[in-house]
Amino acid sequence: MADLFWPGDDRAGDHFTSASFLRAMVGVEADWLGHPLEVPDDLEWLAGEAERGGNPVMALVGVLRDQDPAVHRGLTSQDVVDSALMRMSDAAVASVLLHLASICRVLADLAEQHRDTPMVARTLTQHAVPTTFGFRVAAWLTAALDAYDDLTRLSFPDQVGGAAGTRAAIVELGRVAPDGVPMWHTTRAPITRIGDALAGTTDACARIANDVLTMSRPEIGEVSEGTGGGSSTMPHKANPVLSVLIRRAALTTPQLAATLHLAAANQVDDRADGAWHAEWAPLRDLVRRTLVAVSQTSDLLDGLRVHDDRMAAALAAAGDDVLAEQRTMADVAGHDPAPTYLGTIGPMIDAVIARARTLEEPA
Amino acid sequence: MADLFWPGDDRAGDHFTSASFLRAMVGVEADWLGHPLEVPDDLEWLAGEAERGGNPVMALVGVLRDQDPAVHRGLTSQDVVDSALMRMSDAAVASVLLHLASICRVLADLAEQHRDTPMVARTLTQHAVPTTFGFRVAAWLTAALDAYDDLTRLSFPDQVGGAAGTRAAIVELGRVAPDGVPMWHTTRAPITRIGDALAGTTDACARIANDVLTMSRPEIGEVSEGTGGGSSTMPHKANPVLSVLIRRAALTTPQLAATLHLAAANQVDDRADGAWHAEWAPLRDLVRRTLVAVSQTSDLLDGLRVHDDRMAAALAAAGDDVLAEQRTMADVAGHDPAPTYLGTIGPMIDAVIARARTLEEPA
Amino acid sequence: MADLFWPGDDRAGDHFTSASFLRAMVGVEADWLGHPLEVPDDLEWLAGEAERGGNPVMALVGVLRDQDPAVHRGLTSQDVVDSALMRMSDAAVASVLLHLASICRVLADLAEQHRDTPMVARTLTQHAVPTTFGFRVAAWLTAALDAYDDLTRLSFPDQVGGAAGTRAAIVELGRVAPDGVPMWHTTRAPITRIGDALAGTTDACARIANDVLTMSRPEIGEVSEGTGGGSSTMPHKANPVLSVLIRRAALTTPQLAATLHLAAANQVDDRADGAWHAEWAPLRDLVRRTLVAVSQTSDLLDGLRVHDDRMAAALAAAGDDVLAEQRTMADVAGHDPAPTYLGTIGPMIDAVIARARTLEEPA
């Protein structure tokens, strides 16, 4: 459980733990059976046995049949694993959405509050033109909203195909095959779409974290984390730890999503010889890391301290240079430079805030 | 143009070539200007200059201003590059969709034709239970339809932000900023969504190719490519070249899509210091390889030869084993095994075909 | 501990578990201190605290100081984490090497034994020319030896730099800084080299597994796994489970190694803001998956059954075609075709076997 290699991992709670996987698989079998089943408690033993069948289902079914010999009839291992992955994903994505919705609310408030807080825009690390912190926050919010939209589009179908997807055993048993359940035992868009949307979510979180990391450099000092992390040897340090850990996640998730695509691209026959098995752990890691990242981002924003004096000072220090473009444009247009040079920042911020305000609450 | 490192590359035509990029950028500038511009012909020189500005726009604008000094006023380099990438992507995705629509039609016909062609299902490389070739084709079709759906959901927004996304120069110039154009200069979902959908497309193509590669092994011989590729030294060989090249593409595209996510995850400030620039070539490669792959898949399917005698022979050779499950199920159900053991194959095939038949034609 | 998402994970034993990480870190602190320290037992608590410091060291040091207040003096968190990662890597790579050495011995014997066992070579899935199974095994052995060579070249340096790599605290304390310990706190070749060599190792394992998967297809049947995995519903099936799980690993490790390179490529300042933290879990996963894969490959080869009758039959069935090239060459050379067409297979096999026989035993 405790993962020393991924500080903050406990934020992901029980999502996609081995115990949850076991519960989800038992849930799938129970639903198929039509009555509840007790969850076996010997996880270690099951994990050990999982290798012999290539997946944990065969051993699990052996144990569950002590409760009811009709367990698993008509199903195949992949039905149970895939359906369990989808149920766990459904729950995890719902949790990601809750965090994201909260992030969007906080960002909308922050954008509103700092709609007119002047700061200097930076492009390619250099001072560019004036902007406002509210506009920057609107960019963060756009990223979060885009991720939110992608996540809400996901679906989490059960898999009910039997040995080779044909549902032959189900029919032979005289059962009615479920209606409207697509077959996807060898076409893995349901998996890759989840992976892509989760990677998009950590992209959005990192969009925010990268700015906090840059802006909280002491020479810039325009924002700081509410509670900085300490140092094991330097008492004065207040490290932007949450941002560091969010950025960390986003450096790893794209490759996990790529692994899911590679697994999809190596599908063959009526069940793939390795590509199917390669999905489970990367999906788990993607889900948990995204959950940790959105939770950390939520905390980061809740505690974020904005130093508008430093923003003003940086803009002042940038001097006339950042208005050079304006002078050129005013010249071209044949008038004196306008008193501000903030373009359509206001309406653009408002549009993004409005988009956030109409966010459908996740069910 | 000629790419010896990627046989078949010419199938992608002019999409995302340097010349097309140049034309698209000139088109963006012309649209902004309100009248046509001639496309400069010194691509080599421009490419050489591109390094000095970090992108090709500054040098291009220098040249275009000979035609009209008002060129580019109010825009920034990123506006031009991003909008050009989107226009090229729009055209390329339209072409991918045309190929995919054709693939779906062919697959729907093939599934219908072989709805009842018996073959043996294979899971984890081993014989499992009976199936039909039509059911296998329905899986291919599902993959293609899923990819199609994801591609149709894409949008290709222009970028019009000016120096730091604020549209300050536009306002200073007294121009009306475009309505409803979102800002995405540092939030890259428009890019990553394209990448993900294209990777999903090569996944779908590889889903087909992998099966053709396996099934055209001489020991199996259930399908073969219409025109096999020859060997430089062995006259008898008919290599499944199209499938080989499709599979090739799908081994490379997930990592390109991951690179786009990494670029999104490294956005910072009001224009990123490298992450933006890292998008262009991977997007180009993703687009062209996907175009090549769908075109090859279309040809592969047009020429595919199906050997139902070999399918029948393999099923016969598999013998009673593949009906062992049926006997167990019949025993459990207390009746004699049904004459066939094909579950709900028929309706499932029909459902997928129906999904294909209602495919909206791409505009 | 039990990982249901990665069947076979227990083969990696205690390598790179959170508990081992804790022990390794305590070992680093103890070595620096000059006397043993007891390992705290509250792993859960430490993992929870790890987030606040961004890594587990600060909380750990707090606990260890109850044993001796001099703990950690002169070090920084990164010294402890990096050194612990290296010590764990050293032990894990030693274990990988033991498995690989055993694999090489078995392969050398197998190549010798089947030096002259005729089979048909297959290129691009199609029959090509005659070969022997011993020659195929020599290819497997080459892959294993190449991986072995790369692993033996690795080094596992401690990290002793203090707060910013300067060893200032060490000097201030009047301690002698360790001799010959390189600084690598922001240059991560020691990490990426391990990642690359481990990815190379799973490449080699997959090289074998892919062939077993293909050759154990019932239509080919030239080899089979000693103990096939069963099916949850089809009693006759003997799935090549070990090969499936080995292949699975190799589809995921390249992206993990890429993540380590990305972490190296995002180093900045005197300690990176996320790129350092992104290394730990991917390295752990790379190590454990490689250990599982080499262990499974070793078992796979120990139990591999070779069906030379099926090899002979396939070659016979391929008929004259596979000698077409020989006839052309004989014609060109102006003589009758030689009785065999096996080139320099013998000496090439012998050379690879000889390379294996001189393998230095890992210490």
Place this chain on the structure above:
Amino acid sequence: MADLFWPGDDRAGDHFTSASFLRAMVGVEADWLGHPLEVPDDLEWLAGEAERGGNPVMALVGVLRDQDPAVHRGLTSQDVVDSALMRMSDAAVASVLLHLASICRVLADLAEQHRDTPMVARTLTQHAVPTTFGFRVAAWLTAALDAYDDLTRLSFPDQVGGAAGTRAAIVELGRVAPDGVPMWHTTRAPITRIGDALAGTTDACARIANDVLTMSRPEIGEVSEGTGGGSSTMPHKANPVLSVLIRRAALTTPQLAATLHLAAANQVDDRADGAWHAEWAPLRDLVRRTLVAVSQTSDLLDGLRVHDDRMAAALAAAGDDVLAEQRTMADVAGHDPAPTYLGTIGPMIDAVIARARTLEEPA
């Protein structure tokens, strides 16, 4: 040739262009034949034909046989492609090494020159303890030297195996097979090792570029690029364009190296059905991008301006905090803080410089 998608691409010159590939393949054929061959000039046609054979060799041989019908006798396509890739890699790596050697020289001088230039160390973006710019440069140099070492270890074997690696045609023709040429037609360590070493090289370049990007932020201003890139609209801007483009490369190469490992991990039979073909373009891109990156890094360092006044000012502004650790350590040691707090910076810098000075010049 001109690649608008990758500004700076022309720095890679003729390495790994389609024309170079063609020349290299003709060179392989000529060496095998024993006399020179003219290089065909119809690259477009050849590229078009390449798809039919799956690779460009069959069409090329058809053309070359007009010059001498004995061309290619005994070889197979893979021999020609693989050997050509290795020859091109050999030449390209030599060029990378020349750039790296120059980089190491410049860095050694720079480290020496700034051995005692004080600056503030930064960890996790925050001020830590005092350091010197020379020490930072020593870190850059370490990264470059590590990359150099890995590159010098590479080898570039020819491939001479014939149809299935057995050299059967060679023997049948009565030719003596080449001595000491290993077989690696399905074991791809020669390829993956190149990929890994090149990714390590861009890691090293990015290690430098990231620091320049951070340190050239106007609020920090400790270094600046010699000739900054301009803006298309803001005349005052001096963007760190070289650093931006170097960082760009390093965000893309790890995934290319991963693709080479994936290709290695998908080897099967006596020539893989797609995994072989997937290597060519990614290797090309890796090589060219690395060449561009080392060339740009060389220029970056040649022109780098170091602002030691800003370094001193930042250290002064950091104040007493950065000596807090020293006070603690001095307390513990029972003496007054030493006048400086720079640990063993001097000898560590010297050691790295010494390592650079003994660098073997590339041949």
